[in-house]
Amino acid sequence: xxxxxxxxxxxxxxxxxxxxxxxxxxxxxxxxxxxxxxxxxxxxxxxxxxxxxxxxxxxxxxxxxxxxxxxxxxxxxxxxxxxxxxxxxxxxxxxxxxxxxxxxxxxxxxxxxxxxxxxxxxxxxxxxxxxxxxxxxxxxxxxxxxxxxxxxxxxxxxxxxxxxxxx
Amino acid sequence: xxxxxxxxxxxxxxxxxxxxxxxxxxxxxxxxxxxxxxxxxxxxxxxxxxxxxxxxxxxxxxxxxxxxxxxxxxxxxxxxxxxxxxxxxxxxxxxxxxxxxxxxxxxxxxxxxxxxxxxxxxxxxxxxxxxxxxxxxxxxxxxxxxxxxxxxxxxxxxxxxxxxxxx
DNA sequence: TTTGAAATTCATTCATC
DNA sequence: GATGAATGAATTTCAAA
Numbered sequence: 001x002x003x004x005x006x007x008x009x010x011x012x013x014x015x016x017x018x019x020x021x022x023x024x025x026x027x028x029x030x031x032x033x034x035x036x037x038x039x040x041x042x043x044x045x046x047x048x049x050x051x052x053x054x055x056x057x058x059x060x061x062x063x064x065x066x067x068x069x070x071x072x073x074x075x076x077x078x079x080x081x082x083x084x085x086x087x088x089x090x091x092x093x094x095x096x097x098x099x100x101x102x103x104x105x106x107x108x109x110x111x112x113x114x115x116x117x118x119x120x121x122x123x124x125x126x127x128x129x130x131x132x133x134x135x136x137x138x139x140x141x142x143x144x145x146x147x148x149x150x151x152x153x154x155x156x157x158x159x160x161x162x163x164x165x166x167x
Numbered sequence: 168x169x170x171x172x173x174x175x176x177x178x179x180x181x182x183x184x185x186x187x188x189x190x191x192x193x194x195x196x197x198x199x200x201x202x203x204x205x206x207x208x209x210x211x212x213x214x215x216x217x218x219x220x221x222x223x224x225x226x227x228x229x230x231x232x233x234x235x236x237x238x239x240x241x242x243x244x245x246x247x248x249x250x251x252x253x254x255x256x257x258x259x260x261x262x263x264x265x266x267x268x269x270x271x272x273x274x275x276x277x278x279x280x281x282x283x284x285x286x287x288x289x290x291x292x293x294x295x296x297x298x299x300x301x302x303x304x305x306x307x308x309x310x311x312x313x314x315x316x317x318x319x320x321x322x323x324x325x326x327x328x329x330x331x332x333x334x
Numbered sequence: 335t336t337t338g339a340a341a342t343t344c345a346t347t348c349a350t351c
Numbered sequence: 352g353a354t355g356a357a358t359g360a361a362t363t364t365c366a367a368a
Contacts, residue, residue, distance in 0.1 A: 014220050016218060017184050018184060036345070047227070048221070051220055051221070055216060059213055067266060084310070096310045101304035102302075135268070137267050139264050141264070142264050148222050148261060150229075188362065189362090198336065199362080201335080
């Protein structure tokens with residue numbers, strides 16, 4: 001479904017989504033009209049979900065990050081979805097993971113200082129009755145992979161590939 | 168340091184980093200040359216770190232996500248930094264958090280299936296002697312905030328602002 | 335700093351391969 | 352599907368406010 005050219009393009013656009021289509025074409029070794037068509041197809045197929053500016057949290061005055069694990073009791077659909085919607089909209093929240101295991105949520109927050117972190121936990125989270133337990137880990141460092149690659153294809157040749165007679 | 172126009176621009180570019188500068192200018196209510204200059208300044212100041220295409224993990228054949236907490240013993244700088252560099256480069260790794268608390272790392276991974284997850288834990292992680300404990304949580308859902316906003320300014324007027332005589 | 339207009343570069347289309 | 356030439360749009364510069 002994705003060939004080598006698609007993979008090269010995805011890698012390039014994850015590194016810099018705003019390089020010109022001409023530069024992209026040069027980088028992957030095709031004509032600009034070709035890369036333009038490929039990018040459009042990747043977007044339409046939903047492989048590319050969008051293009052986002054990445055901001056520097058320190059420059060935004062939010063120098064303290066934490067991962068807060070939250071346990072919801074009872075973990076009913078109503079409670080889980082209600083909490084998810086609520087916590088997603090808080091200005092301190094950067095990301096929310098709904099998880100299996102000891103906790104039901106991991107909340108990635110960024111706040112100006114440790115006071116802000118403490119306030120988030122004791123003022124905001126504990127006002128929700130379904131929050132049964134909270135555990136805070138300060139994030140010393142957060143690294144993202146420069147690009148997410150497609151999974152290596154599994155299994156042998158497909159039926160379609162095996163279908164033709166050998167030349 | 169950031170005025171209202173900067174905030175509007177940051178919000179727009181976090182939602183869509185590839186909208187044309189003309190559309191951006193219209194959205195924030197200034198001339199294209201103004202928004203262009205502001206965006207350039209935000210990039211140079213390091214407020215905008217870059218522009219990234221966001222990919223659909225399912226479409227890349229990586230439908231299973233997990234957060235894996237890892238405890239390193241002893242948690243010396245050598246061990247922490249060594250493990251961080253190693254784990255950041257694994258193809259399964261999407262993001263790495265270095266944290267305080269019970270664990271030293273939270274590793275966000277995406278793999279094709281639960282077999283891939285199990286293999287990551289029992290083949291890859293456990294081959295590192297400094298890994299003392301591992302705990303896996305499957306990620307049912309991952310939501311990012313649509314835009315990260317600057318922290319609300321704290322404190323009263325600065326010395327500079329107070330410096331002038333009243334009119 | 336912001337702006338409008340000029341100059342330049344780019345995206346996009348499409349006939350052809 | 353991929354390409355290059357043409358066309359239409361956009362970015363980018365800059366003098367002026």
